[in-house]
Amino acid sequence: MPSPIPVTRLLPKDLYPSVDIGTCSSPLAHHGATLQVPVQRLHGKVASRLWSSVIRWKELRSIQPVGSGGFGSVYKAEYFGETVALKKVKKCTKNRLASRQSFWAELNAAHLRHANIVRVIAATTCVPAEFGDESSIGTVLMEFVGSRNLQQIIDDQSEALGADRRLGYSADIAHGLHFLHSHLIVHLDIKPANVLVSSEDRCKIADFGSSVKLERGCEMSALSPRLSHVGGTYTHRPPELLKGEEVTPKADIFSFGITLWQLITREQPYTGDRQHVLYAVVAHNLRPCVRTHPVFQSEQGRRLTALLTRCWSGEGRCRPSARELLPHLEQLRAHT
Structure with missing residues (x-):
């Protein structure tokens, strides 16, 4: 066919x-x-x-x-x-x-x-x-980028993952997303396991099996028959796609926010039953924990909290673009 x-x-x-x-x-x-x-x-x-x-x-x-x-x-x-x-x-x-x-x-x-x-x-x-x-x-x-992905680095507690390194990784991902979005490509499965890390410690976005190519000026619903292949990972999936609404590049920004939180905390975003998590993300604005997490209590932690809150807003229009993310990440990196 x-x-x-x-x-x-x-x-x-x-x-x-x-x-x-x-x-x-x-x-x-x-x-x-x-x-x-x-x-x-x-x-x-x-x-x-x-x-x-x-x-x-x-x-x-x-x-x-x-x-x-x-x-x-x-x-x-x-x-x-x-x-x-x-x-x-x-x-x-x-x-x-x-x-x-x-x-x-x-x-x-x-x-x-x-x-x-x-x-x-x-x-x-x-x-x-x-x-x-x-x-x-x-x-x-x-x-061939290398044999490691970002999830493996996060999980390896012997691997040093200081503020400068994790913000450098985040900037790499944001640069890649900005480039993709400028060509109307939405990845739709941004997560640490889909980001490869080279021997030069550079991140590269991989695994485009859930991606879509948007047409300029045209909306596309996540429930469209043309997107029957769209899957993604439920822990990183934005609420608008869980509801079958319009696909936009802001979907990747939500997933980026969850990924950045994982880089900071080295933890999984949610625990519990999958269906409960999906329902809570949409109905109760469930997000990974920042309020009581010790990593976010410092001055830089509060800046990161503000950025994360914008990235995983329930409204896509309230999220920053990938291009807008870059100066924020550079500013945070300058204050490490």
Whole structure:
């Protein structure tokens, strides 16, 4: 079936042509014509800012498992001599449409390049038998950022996580969100586990399987059939999406607020039954604890409390934009 993501959202029109092209092995189609995109090579050998619909399987070496979850499995590998991450997106037998949409959502930011966004190299739904996996709907090849995510750093009590470091991480995420939102992309699953940390201690936003590409001037309901793949994590999900209301970039700001709270406290935002939490977030304005938490009793803690309160406001219009977050985070960092 055709992809729910229009071709024009993936590549700028002036970048289609290339002397080195490969037929798209995915179901991306436009008016019956098959999309063709330049083959991605590393180090800019062809065009470093384009992703490819062709994976040169013979160039993959040393494939090693890194982790797995509900989304599928991730492997570390060598591709054209460089270390990359290979992600096999899992096929959901209960909801195949959502599975397909989730795979294509992974490519919403594939044509973009930013220091705080994980770069997509190639993606395909056609896999040779020797690399095949019947439970997989497609494969995405990405830059290898590292083996750690922000949740692992938060959970590792031996890892120093002082004010300067956590605010630096927060600024990285805000920079990435500002870039995504400026291109009308909403991630919809911002949380520590979806933020990878590089060997240079830089954060990069990953896992776009719940993301959506908005159309300028158009509203989109979270209950729209086009968004049947939208999931996200309930502990970080804003109340307007729990109620099925309009999707806007401010949804990511709410999730950012919960993530920042976790960076500060190194705790889980909620305890108790999932359905109780969901109901309380919407009906009773439930938020993670700041009032009695000792971390928030200092002067900087009070400034952080004010920022968090704005980020997780029940009204999206009352939340700051990602761009507005940046000077606040820099000011807080200057006073550490």
